[in-house]
Amino acid sequence: MEHTIVESQSYDICFDYIEELIHKQEPLTTVLRLLILFSVTNSGLPKKHFDYLRRELLHSYRFEHITTLNNLEKAGLFKKQESRSNRFTIKRALQLVVEDTDTANFNDISYVFSGYAPLSIRLIQHAIRSGWRPVEEILKLLPGPHLETKRGAFSNSPSFDSLSGVSTGIAKVPDGRRALVLVVFVGGVTFAEISALRFLCSQEGMAYDLIIATTKIVNGQTLVETFMEKLG
Incomplete structure (x- = not known):
């Protein structure tokens, strides 16, 4: 359901x-x-x-x-x-639902959720691919403000050729390692989203290593419980 x-x-x-x-x-x-x-x-x-x-x-x-x-x-x-509802526009533009997911030759984060790509992970894919500017109109349909700023190495970030996270160039720091991206979830992140990011990192041609920081690990149960309160 x-x-x-x-x-x-x-x-x-x-x-x-x-x-x-x-x-x-x-x-x-x-x-x-x-x-x-x-x-x-x-x-x-x-x-x-x-x-x-x-x-x-x-x-x-x-x-x-x-x-x-x-x-x-x-x-x-x-x-x-x-x-x-703007859901259909967002779902289509960010490919949140992937039909006919191939479990034998999976190459997309939707594999982790049996055909659903978390919105959070799709946004991260766009951020490390080409920034959020190309999807700015979609971001306006989402709740909350958004901001994009570039400095240092990120000003020369490689471009990605698809939402699969495969880059057209490998960004490396001077000692040969892949550059690092810090992904911060304020309010909590699920283990499934962490798994999706690990899957993204493991893909061939991925230009970055991702470090995940969060205020809390949550799931559907614990998230709902934070809102539950009885009178008396």
Whole structure:
């Protein structure tokens, strides 16, 4: 179902599935994980569906979880749809979903997620390929500000010929080693994203070694739990 939501295959099927989980009173963290993914991939939910799911959640799991839902709303993870979703444009431009992934001859980071390329890793690929300027219009569709600045060795960064991360030239520091890129995740990173970056580093022709720094290691469960709070 997570793949179905990410691939935006059927809104109604995803909505009905989440509704069924709520009525069955499945673990709240399981429901919220899918609900957050559903909301984020659609840039929010239509007011009618947002109000309905919110009401059903409070009825099934009791009103003590109203603070949890408020926390998710404040974070923008569960919200009403205020504009048309840009998900399809972003997904297509950054190749977030790769169909027919070849498990025998894999050469793309989507292999790590069985056909899905994390947005974070795609942005890193663009950054080390040619900077973010070529995808600046796409960045404007994403939440939060963005900034690109170049200094030192990065002003002569090699160009990459595709999103696969294969470069047209190898950038090396004076002693022959590959140049280093520090990737910082503020708020947390998953082990799967780390695996995707390691996979990117191991590709033939990769111009850089990547060092990962983060404030925390997270997963779907722990991320949702940070927003969970009961009244009383």
